[in-house]
Amino acid sequence: MAKDTQQFITLRRFSISIVSVVLLIWAGTTGYMIIEHMTPVDALYMTVITLSTVGFSEIHTLSESGRIFTLALIIGGTSLFFFTLSNVAVFFLSGEWRSHWELQRNIRMLRKLNDHFIICGYGRLGTNVATELQEKGIPFVIIDTTIEKILLARDLGYVALKGNAADETVLKDAGLDKARGLIAAANTDAENVFIVLTARTLKPGLHIVARADCEESENKLLRAGAERVVLLYKSAGRKMANLLIDPGLEEYLDELNDAKNLDLTMSQFSVSESSSLCGLSFRQADIYNRFRVNIIGYKLPGGEIHTSPIPAEVIQKNGILIAIGKPSDIDALKQFAAGEEVKTG
Incomplete structure (x- = not known):
């Protein structure tokens, strides 16, 4: 049986046990009120001491019907006690409580995504x-x-x-x-x-x-x-061929994509109409000296891609910059391209 189904069954049995205890107390209280004409407080008191088997004295001498009802209540309470105890033991000793907690945690995280x-x-x-x-x-x-x-x-x-x-x-x-x-x-x-x-x-x-x-x-x-x-x-075939032809270059490209080995990242982002970059040539924008980021490609709004754009090329609105640099520098340039004010060194 799948673990999630088993967990559901265990939780259901555990819930049934708790509900059964409440119902038994309610039934016992109601029974004493009807059979022995007790007040609600006295009936609840008799039910609790009967189910708990503590041996306290009765409110008053019970009638024959009351004694039979008490015997039935003791048998039902004892049986329910062992049933509930076994379910509680299974719930905690089997680790189902941990699975249930993790499931609820997963649901909460899912809602926040x-x-x-x-x-x-x-x-x-x-x-x-x-x-x-x-x-x-x-x-x-x-x-x-x-x-x-x-x-x-x-x-x-x-x-x-x-x-x-x-x-x-x-x-x-x-x-x-x-x-x-x-x-x-x-x-x-x-x-x-x-x-x-x-x-x-x-x-x-x-x-x-x-x-x-x-x-x-x-x-x-x-x-x-x-x-x-x-x-x-x-993709695997192309990578293996590149490793054979030029292993050094392929290793370098892997490092660019691995933030753990090299503090560089590659990213692309659009230039907003409100950005100061719009209308400037790449020479005038002087992106490397201002942001320490290299522009390795530029995609025109129409979709044409220019690798290594020439200094005289003008940056257009909705053009896409393809850049490589440190994550913090890339983020700064991305904000500037979006039209936000950014302090540059």
Whole structure:
């Protein structure tokens, strides 16, 4: 039996035990009031001392019906006591209380997510994507159909949700309406097509990246709504070829993408109309001396990309700068490109 189902059963039995105790006290109090004509306080007192078997004296001598009712109450109370005790023991000794607490914590974290990524599939690719996002401090939620993978993700402190990512309800529970993007990394291309199609239907403007094993699936995923498709074997083949041809360059590129090894990052961002950069040439903007950031590419508003833009080229509104530098310097330039006032050195 799946662990989440077992947890639900245990919690249900535990809740039933507590409710049963309350109902038994209510039944005992009502019974004494009807049979022995006691006041509510006296009836409650008799019920409690009977169920607890403390042996205090009776309010008054009971009638034959009252004694039979008391015997039934003692038998019911004793049986319920051992049933409740066993459920409490199972709940705490089996660690279900910890699982329940972690589940509630996961729900609270899920509700707080905003501008996050949704990782659909926690296999080998999804695991690496989650690690990268975690290291960069980017919020995300994981969706997977396997409870073992979900529990593994939660043990690492990740927000994880069990379910089929192609299900509209599951995507909505993962905060799709507030999400920044989605990664379709399920085990099969067919699953990813359905995930992309569902996500694109629910949120047309969502940024979606999907994985694919074969080239035939690339067009299907793009038609379904993916903006980018990563062909795993093609990407791996290109990387292996580069390692053979120029291992030093490939190692350097890896370091650029690894914040742990080198304090450099690569980023792209749009130039706002309100930014002082608009209308300036790259020479006039003097970005490197002002921000210590290198511009390695410039994408025109129409989509044309210029690698290593010439100094005389003019920066246009809605143009996209592709830059490399320290994270703090990149953030400063990004704010300046958005039209915010930033102090530069």
